[in-house]
Amino acid sequence: MNTLIIELRKEKRTGVIPLLLSVGVLGAAYVFVNFSVRKDTLLNLPLDPMDVLLTQLYGMIMVLNMFGIVIAACMVYNMEFKGTAIKKMYMLPISIPKMYLCKFLILTVLLLIAIVLQNLALLKIGISDLPTGTFEMDTLLIFTAYSFITSMPTLSFMVLVSSRSPNMWVLLGIGVAGFLSGMALASSNVSLLLVHPFVIMLKPAVAMNAQPDIEIVIISMAETFLFLGMGLWMAKKLRYE
């Protein structure tokens, strides 16, 4: 708990917390604006109204979340490398893996808050704008969990790489490359491509229905824990010399 409080104090003036909260607010605002402008077009699509609500608006939300994750992950370790504060941490009686875990948890909670804000907007639209009797709360909750779970491999991967690279431009480059390659590969049905964390995050955005794919859920969770485990191991074993 002490390590978590310390990590939260370190975040002061870094902009990580406002950034991910802004992503949530911007995503919610996009949902409202988009649906109010394209309401008739969207509801006339040959899709179930819940599928329209959840899949047709998710593309932009996902892009916002992805860039939010990439930038926040860069910032969360950049403050350690700027002024080489990370070296001081290695000289203090603090567990470096715990520090890593706390950074991971802070970003995870912030992403969850952002996703909840975005889905609250979807909830509002679902209740007030979908045809009567077509809004399904269970489907919304399941899709919220699905979009969160599929975003986690990207977050876990970005925290891992940002913990190892002091150069923020390299990290941003990795994030942009991940996004572009993910965009190019997301429509493919080749299961092997699911090892790419950005492809996983894009999967709900290219799907035509809001039903979670169990294979993607399992792979998402496996990748999240794999990258987290690698990050914790590296934090324990590797030094910044």
Added chain:
Amino acid sequence: MDYIITTEQLTKKYKNFISVNKVSIHIQKGSIYGFLGPNGAGKSTTMKMLLGLTSPTSGSFMVDGGHFPDDRISILKKIGSFIESPFFYANLTGRENLDIIRKILELPENAVNDALELVGLAEFGNQLAKKYSLGMKQRLGLAGALLGRPPILILDEPTNGLDPSGIHEIRNLIKSLPSLYDCTVLISSHMLSEIELIADDIGILNHGRLLFEGSLDELRQNAVQAGFAADNKSNSANLEDMFLSMINKDNTARKQRVRL
């Protein structure tokens, strides 16, 4: 002898370069140990190994009866350190930086003010650390090392970047620490004139090898016996000459070994 830090054949190799070569030092509890050597002699690397920042290639060391990595947390609780340059969070003020360290060390809140006052940074505590001058950053780094008045201090060239009055002030502070709260200080420098003003014992490193370990008096006797330069000027001039002669002799021998 009651040693608080000992190293045994401590070695650090980087590919084809040996940074620290079988160094065995012995630091007495409550003393100031001066670690002396030219740039690149291996002083910082040795100190980094003592703090667990880098792992030794071979050899071992003990800090107050504990070993790395098993006793890492308990060892680091006893050590205040300042290595190479001050490390700080650029997004935080000086006070907030020290408060992070205070929270890690689980110290009372007044420890931050105490450390800021010790290094003369109290009035600048609320400024962002990134806006500090080099001397102020140096003082902040020292405050971080002194926070909670740890029983062991490892200071790597702590007066770098300070103005002459700052050097004098920090030197006096370091000199007073063992009597102030019974701590042991390991301090490095490449200037013998600085070390001899504060140190009880001295270790001279060159190209990773320990050339001498003992008290300043022993260094003088040793140098005279070995035929190093010793004139009738002040003691400090003699010691500087002795140190330089020692380094030059070792460098010459090293070059001969390389040729062979």
